[in-house]
Amino acid sequence: MVRLIALPLFSTLIIAAMLLILDRMLRLFDFVATQGGPVSVVWRMLANLLPEYLGLGIPIGLLLGILLAFRRLAGTSELDVLRGVGMSYARLLRxxxxxxIALVAVNLAIVxxxxxxxxYYYEQLRFELRTGALGASIKVGEFTHFGDRMTLRIEQSRRSGRELSGIFVHFDQEGGGSYSVTxxxxxxxxxDDPNTIIFRLTDGTLVQDAPEFRVPRVLTFSAHDLPIPLPQSERFRQRGGRNLEFTLxxxxxxxxxAPTEEQRDSTRSEFHFRVVEVATMLLLPLLAVALGVPPKRSTTALGVFLGVVMLVTYHKINEYAASFGELGRVDPLLALWIPFLLFAALVIWMFYIIAYKPGGQPIGALERGFGKALSAITRRMPGRRRKAALA
Known part of the structure; x- marks a missing residue:
């Protein structure tokens, strides 16, 4: 049983996480490229999004892992043997x-x-990209302005901007003078100053001009350090600007x-939403057994499809109930726990039918209807119709 559950559970979890990451990765690459940030920031942003994806993927992986394990036992008649020697469904659910229980603890720690x-760290990275606090973003072949007085242009960039060549710098001084460097x-x-970086130049010429100079001064150098003040940007807000950033x-x-009733309703709604989502995992083994044991001679995968649909639909109902509770129209405790009790009652009823009713099948009628519909569609497919005509 351990082996049968482990393979689909972890496979589903990895595949779901990869699909969600690939979808977000394309948008993050586009966002970082637009803001002119380094590509390495994409991986840091994805790492901060991974806990959110795991919070969604762990319940689905748990449901499918147990469901497919019982479906395989039922398909090979091993479940009938186990039941015949006196093992109840309650014993098989151990x-x-x-x-x-292990995944509930993990998911509780995550969410x-x-x-x-x-x-919070993800939002901070987005803020730093927009404000340029991750460092100077220099585009090749374009004039880049640092504040109102400094302009920089480069011809080539290598090793992700660590090596630059073909450099031109122009700086206007406060007293009316200026200097240009190639x-x-x-x-x-x-x-040591986070607001200043050093631009170390090699093999160049500096031309300085000022009102008191009769002619500009020219200096040829083999190495010269040029301090560049970074633009000042506001500090990112403290954690807790949104309810999603508060721990339980x-x-x-x-x-x-909280000082206002609106804030109290909002935080209570978020608290009950997370607790309900974790508590729902305790019902998933019962739901998986009810949907994973198909009727005899049934080959459809309706139970798998129905299990995912039920879990996703219930998650969306919880999101809607949490939003409704934030408005203060309904107490968040009632808005989120009443749907949970109704869902729990449905799951327990389905498990009771499969476990304690002889020959009981909670989705038997749906299985038969789905099988007939699938057979009707298959018979009307072009290839099947030609075979029937030849026969």
């Missing part, structure tokens, strides 16, 4: 609940503590101490 902080090569170096203990505290 191993699935070991998985469930309660890891995901809020990762979400250099063969250059590179940016950090300093923080939400519980703010639900009682």
């Amino acid at each position: 191993v699935p609940y070991y998985y469930t 309660g503590f890891v995901q809020p902080k990762a979400r 250099a063969r090569e250059g590179q940016f170096l950090r300093t 203990p923080e939400l519980a505290r703010l639900g009682q101490t």
Whole structure:
């Protein structure tokens, strides 16, 4: 049982995470390229989004892992043998609940503590990209302005901007003077001051002009350090600008101490939404058994499809209930836990039918209807119709 559940569980989790990451990766590459940031930021942003994807993927992986394990046991008649020697469904659910309890603890840690902080760091990276705080973004062949007085242009960039060549710099001084620099090569170096970087130039010429000079001064150098002040930007806000960035203990505290009733409703709604989502995982083994044991001689995968649809639909209902609770029209406790109790009642009823009713099938009628519809569609396919005519 451990082996049968592990393979589909972790396969589903990895595939779901990869699909979600690939979808977001394309948008992040486009966003980072538009803002002129380094490509390495994309991987940091994706790493901060991974806890959010795991919070969605773990319940689906758990459901499919247990469902496919019982479906395989039923398809090979091993389930009939186990039932024949006196093993009840409650006994067979012991191993699935070991998985469930472990994953409930993992998911609680993710949605309660890891995901809020990762979400904050993701928003911070977006802010730094927009404000240029990740460093000077230099585009090849274009004039880049640093503030109102400095202009820089480069001809070539190598090693992700660490080696630059064909450099021109013009700087207007406060007293009315200016200087211009051309250099063969250059590179940016950090300093102890986070608002200033050093542009180290190699093999170049500096031309300085000022009102008191009769003619500009010309200096040829083999190495010259040019300080570049970075544009000042506002500091990013503290964590907690959104409810998604609060941990569960923080939400519980703010639900009682927030200064306004609107804020209390909002934080309480987010708190109950996360707790309900985690508590739902305790029902998934019962749902998986009810949907994973098909009627005899049935080959359709309706149970798998129906299980995913039920879980996703219930998740969307919870999101709508949380949004409704934030408005203060309904107490968040009622808005989120009443749907949970209804969903729990449905799942328990389905499990009772399969486990304690002889020959009971909670989706037997749907299986038969789905099988007939599939057979009717198959018979009307062009290739099937020609074979029937030849016969």
